[in-house]
Amino acid sequence: MEDAHHNRVKVEIFGTEYTLRGDASSQHMRQVAQRVDRLMAAISSAIPHLDERRVAVLSAVNMADELIQTENKLEQLQAQYEKLEKEHRELLELLDEQTRQSN
Numbered sequence: 897m898e899d900a901h902h903n904r905v906k907v908e909i910f911g912t913e914y915t916l917r918g919d920a921s922s923q924h925m926r927q928v929a930q931r932v933d934r935l936m937a938a939i940s941s942a943i944p945h946l947d948e949r950r951v952a953v954l955s956a957v958n959m960a961d962e963l964i965q966t967e968n969k970l971e972q973l974q975a976q977y978e979k980l981e982k983e984h985r986e987l988l989e990l991l992d993e994q995t996r997q998s999n
Contacts, residue, residue, distance in 0.1 A: 905929075910936040910948065935959065 905922040906915050907929035916925045935955045940946065946954070 907933075909933045910940070910951065932959075 902917045902919060903922050903925065904915055904917045905925045906913060907926060908914070909929050909932050914929070916929065918925060920928075932955060935958060936951050939954050939958075940951050943951075943954075
């Protein structure tokens with residue numbers, strides 16, 4: 897049985913119409929489709945002899961690369977945040993200790 901809460905939106909990607917269905921907003925799904933369409937168009941324009949399947953695969957590879965780079969950057973930022981959070985806690989403990997000693 898289908899979930900009635902799914903949004904449906906018709907989009908065009910690289911000249912073909914698709915119906916996307918998901919929990920994301922219709923606007924979000926349109927943005928995703930537009931991004932895929934733009935990337936496929938850019939790859940096709942840069943390498944015009946590629947067939948549609950190869951354009952789609954190269955688009956997927958490019959997006960996967962972008963995702964991995966973003967995930968790596970997020971991991972770096974999380975590590976920096978944790979380090980700063982630890983330093984902040986240590987400074988607060990030191991300040992608390994100094995305050996207790998001066999009283």
